[in-house]
Amino acid sequence: MANAIILLVAALAISTVSAGNSRTLLQPPQTRTVTQTAQATPDLSTLVAALTKAGLADTLNDPNLVATVFAPTNEAFVKLEKNLGYTQEQLLNSAILKPTLQYHVVPKVAAQSASLTDNQKLATLLPGQELTVYLNGPQVIISGVQTAANVTQANIVASKAIVHVIDAVLLPAQYALNGAPAPAPMMMSGAMGSAMAPMMG
Numbered sequence: 001m002a003n004a005i006i007l008l009v010a011a012l013a014i015s016t017v018s019a020g021n022s023r024t025l026l027q028p029p030q031t032r033t034v035t036q037t038a039q040a041t042p043d044l045s046t047l048v049a050a051l052t053k054a055g056l057a058d059t060l061n062d063p064n065l066v067a068t069v070f071a072p073t074n075e076a077f078v079k080l081e082k083n084l085g086y087t088q089e090q091l092l093n094s095a096i097l098k099p100t101l102q103y104h105v106v107p108k109v110a111a112q113s114a115s116l117t118d119n120q121k122l123a124t125l126l127p128g129q130e131l132t133v134y135l136n137g138p139q140v141i142i143s144g145v146q147t148a149a150n151v152t153q154a155n156i157v158a159s160k161a162i163v164h165v166i167d168a169v170l171l172p173a174q175y176a177l178n179g180a181p182a183p184a185p186m187m188m189s190g191a192m193g194s195a196m197a198p199m200m201g
């Protein structure tokens with residue numbers, strides 16, 4: 001009898017804990033932090049690994065963080081790794097990881113895409129380094145010094161921050177991967193380059 005009661009109490013305790021967990025998971029998506037939003041998005045799992053590795057997951061887990069965060073997809077990270085000739089492991093352990101991620105965070109402003117303007121400069125968490133916004137009709141392009149990305153999913157509310165999913169990783173100006181020379185700046189080419197030509201005319 002005593003054993004049965006102990007088992008019952010244990011079972012209740014376990015179900016209470018799992019009810020608590022599922023409440024957390026079922027909280028309205030827009031109240032999630034940036035980190036929780038990324039964690040809840042399968043296509044941002046490399047970003048989550050990168051933020052964790054760079055020690056930025058906690059910074060972006062602050063529910064009071066006001067920021068605009070550009071979130072590269074898993075495929076974007078694969079493209080970067082190919083361009084640099086690194087494995088994901090090497091990228092996650094490289095010195096450029098943290099500055100590169102900081103370059104994707106615009107502090108103090110949670111900007112919906114509709115509030116972005118053509119040629120707007122956005123100061124990032126990386127001191128002295130800005131991103132530039134280009135608008136091509138409905139398409140929002142975020143350009144760094146070496147790479148440009150399309151916003152592929154805009155305006156994900158993440159507590160007091162806004163997340164925009166992008167299809168390329170934006171590289172800051174200064175970085176050296178294991179002492180390797182920086183690759184030549186990647187110029188915008190192809191469809192996007194010609195689409196932008198009139199604007200940049």
Ligand SMILES: *[C@@H]1O[C@H](CO)[C@@H](O)[C@H](O)[C@H]1NC(C)=O
Pocket residue numbers: 148149150167168190191192
């Ligand atoms: C952005 O979109 C344009 C037009 O669809 C495309 O040509 C370009 O490759 C995209 N950029 C990236 C980084 O995927």
